[in-house]
Amino acid sequence: MARSSSLLLVCLLLLPFAGQAVLRIPQSYAGGTPTAGTPAPMVLPLFYTPPNATKQFPLPSQPIHLQRREMPEKSSSAVNAHMRLYDDLLTNGYYTTRLLIGTPSQQFALIVDSGSTATYVPCSTCEQCGNHQDPRFQPDMSSTYEPVRCSVECTCDVDNKQCIYERQYAEMSSSSGVLGEDVISFGIESDLQPQRAVFGCETSETGDLFNQHADGILGLGRGQLSIMDQLVDKGVISDSFSLCYGGMDIGGGAMVLGGMPLPPDMVFSRSDPVRSPYYNIELKEIHVSGKRLDLSPSVFDGKHGTVLDSGTTFAYLPKEAFVAFKDTIMDEIQLKQIPGPDPSYKDICFSGAGSDVSLLSEYFPAVDIVFGDKQKLSLFPENYLFRHSKVRGAYCLGIFQNGKDPTTLLGGIIVRNTLVTYDRHNQRVGFWKTNCSELWKRLHFNGLPSPAPSPSENSFTSENLSPSLSPSEPHNYSLPGQYRVGVITFDISLSVKYWDLKPHIIEFTELIAHELEVGVSQVRLINFTSSGNGTLIKCAIFPSGSDFFSNTAAVGIITRLIEHRLQLPADFGNYHLLEWDVKPPKRSWKQEHLLGVLISVAVILLISLSAGLVWHFWRQKLQAQGAYRHVEAAFPEQELQPL
Missing domain, CATH: 3.30.70.150 (RuBisCO large subunit, N-terminal domain)
Incomplete structure (x- = not known):
């Protein structure tokens, strides 16, 4: 789902385990860092999504209690499920991972979203679904698929006697369909065995959901339909998961479902499941160049507090905090200020810093965010900047004012090249700077993360990518002049x-x-x-x-x-x-005959004023389709009551 700021769902109608909000907060958790006798984590790769999506947070609704089969006994040994992440923030606006559903398995690219509690994919019976990355799910082709019947407490399709769901998002996109249960696999590189799980089979989608390249959503929030809650309830993983997003130019990364050995110098913030239905942290201070912004800690505690959301692209601060941050940043930067890539928005951009991400600290100040227990997370420039899409060597602030909403929303840009562990068992969130694009290898082969001091060490620059395969060449690749x-x-x-x-x-x-x-x-x-x-x-x-x-x-x-x-x-x-x-791309017929086309258009313009107007508006539409946009404000999703 294309999103400028986030991917949080607004749940219209359904089970509490189908939403991008917290529907039910478990009273106890089974996990954290795995120890003897506890299940081990599942690691999955992540993929990237576009920065032009807006996300809203759902409100909790009454829990729905599903009848469950007998659960297997708790796993006696820890299991790691390693999954790669794909895509990146600027190109796609989201990260995806690959999930296999059914027998034989059918593969899907799903947006990784900690602000969602529903997992769903397009169904073969969908009459209004977009053209996504993979073929739609075919229940009839899976020997292990079972519909979730209305014998459980759910919204019911009386004609088919099957549970249904419906989600509506703040940006006016929506998803609806039926609930099914099938075997879900996490890839050949995952140690976690396939598990039966309930998911949504879409029969209709609108808005950004319809237009996005990814197939659907992987919900990691708290709720009965969340893939995390289902796996934890089965006892196959610990009650913890981790995400690691790649850097400014590389993308990719890794995801771990379950606990994992944590670095000793990981920085933690308390996360209160009662304070907010979303994964929140206790943000108290922001420092720029070592100087604390003159703000009361309460400014970061409005409404939902400070929410951490993997499905949001940028970061959004309350007005008072944003103004203080923006003014201080601009005082520290000595570069020329230039207009943003889209004149429709007043982006704050600077030119003259060059294309090498590893050198950005010479031009932009260090930023630190301080948590309630005084632990500090240091941010590199890539954690609050995005590349200007039209001016080489120019960058823009990726932190915006959150309209009139007092919620602080921290999206993926803040945690680029940062291992983020959502330790639900211990009600905390951990942060550790590393090279996320390389972390997948270390997790997969060693089982343990290892430090990578500079997250920009392996960032791609636009210097020289040559077909030469010499192993002695530096790992700075690009395609000169080839866009x-x-x-x-x-x-x-x-x-x-x-x-x-x-x-x-x-x-x-x-x-x-x-x-x-x-x-x-x-x-x-x-x-x-x-x-x-x-x-x-x-x-x-x-x-x-x-x-x-x-x-x-x-x-x-x-x-x-x-x-x-x-x-x-x-x-x-x-x-x-x-x-x-x-x-290079094949030239289209229009490109091959561009001069003739232009002459024909000119003739038509002279003959008919109406045709000229049609051409004018058609051209404007084409230009608008490629325009960069970001939302003016990011609000938590709201889960609507059943219709």
């Missing part, structure tokens, strides 16, 4: 014979798509050549939903290839990247 890429091709060699590989071509294609974080339909295996005991393969990656890859997306794919990040099962042997190439 759009049509097709990415690469040749790899596998240490298995072609005849052994042939029966597994489809599986191999799916693995390539998974590792490069693209859809299976985007991957084409163009040619196979037998070479001794190995196989040479030429592959092509095509864009999905448009005629080109953005520079950021192309660099992400190429980097995973160059740095040999593909993790293939042993059955496919070892692989070696031989070469890669990028091709």
Whole structure:
């Protein structure tokens, strides 16, 4: 769901476990850092989402009690479920992870949202669903799918005798459908075994939900329908989860469902589940260049307090706090102030800082946020700035005034390259600066995070990305002068014979798509050549939903290839990247005949005034579609009462 500031749902109608708000706060929790005899965490990769979405927080409603099957006994050993994150904040506005549903499994890219308690995907019966990343869920194709019948307390579709849900969001988008139960898997890299869980099967969606590229929502909030609550109730994970978002230019990251060993220098803030239905923290002070802003701590405690939301892109402060922060920042910065990327908004932007993220601290001040127990989290410039989309080397403040709402809302930009642990068992949230794009590897292979002092060390710059595969070159990649890429091709060699590989071509294609974080339909295996005991393969990656890859997306794919990040099962042997190439987007008919088109339009304009007006408004519409926008205020979601 495209969102400028957040992804919080407004729950209209349903079970309390279907909303982006806290529907029911458990009286006890089973988790935290795993110890002997407690289940271990599940780690999932994250993906990125657009910065132009607004999120609202739902209010708690009366809990709905579902009849449950007998739950398995508590796991006797800790299990880590590692899942990657995909996408990034500026390009997409959200992060996604991959979830598999059904038998055989059907894959979906779901937005990771700590402000939501509902998980849902488009259903094959949906008459009003957008064109998303993956095919819709087909209940009839899953041998393990069961509808949630109206024998439980829920809103019921009398004709079909099946529980239904409906969600409406503040930006006027909505989701509705039926509730089903099926086997949910967390990927081949996760140690957590597939589990049965209840989720929403969409039959209608509107607004940003309809237009977003991601398939649906993965709800991590508190509530019976939350994937977290369901897994905790089954005793398969501890009552804790962690998210780690990549940096300004890299994106990606990792997600852990369940407890995990925490770094000794992690900074914590108390999170009161009674104070607010959302994950909140005790923000008391903000320091700029070591100087405390002259603000009363109560300014951060209005309405819902200070809410931490993984589905929100930017950060939003109450008016008094925003003015103090903005004025102090502007006094500290000696760069030239320039207009923002969209004249419709009064963004505060500066030019002249260059493109290297690791050098931004030379131009922008350090910012610290202080919690109730005086613990301090230091922010790098990438934690409060976003790149100007039209001026190279320019940056804009990613912290805005939250309209007239006194709530403080901290979105993903604040926690770039920060491991955030939502320790629900101990009612606290922990923060630890690290390189989130590399954290996935450390979690997957070592089981423990390791420090990465500068989160910008591996950030991409726009210096030089060359097809050269020399391992001695620095890891600063970009595509010089190439802002759009049509097709990415690469040749790899596998240490298995072609005849052994042939029966597994489809599986191999799916693995390539998974590792490069693209859809299976985007991957084409163009040619196979037998070479001794190995196989040479030429592959092509095509864009999905448009005629080109953005520079950021192309660099992400190429980097995973160059740095040999593909993790293939042993059955496919070892692989070696031989070469890669990028091709520009194919020129459309209009581009090929641009002059003729312009002449024809000019003739039509002269002949008919009405046609001229049509052209004028059509052109304005096209320009508006690509316009950058952010919300003027971000409010907590409101969960509406049943209709």
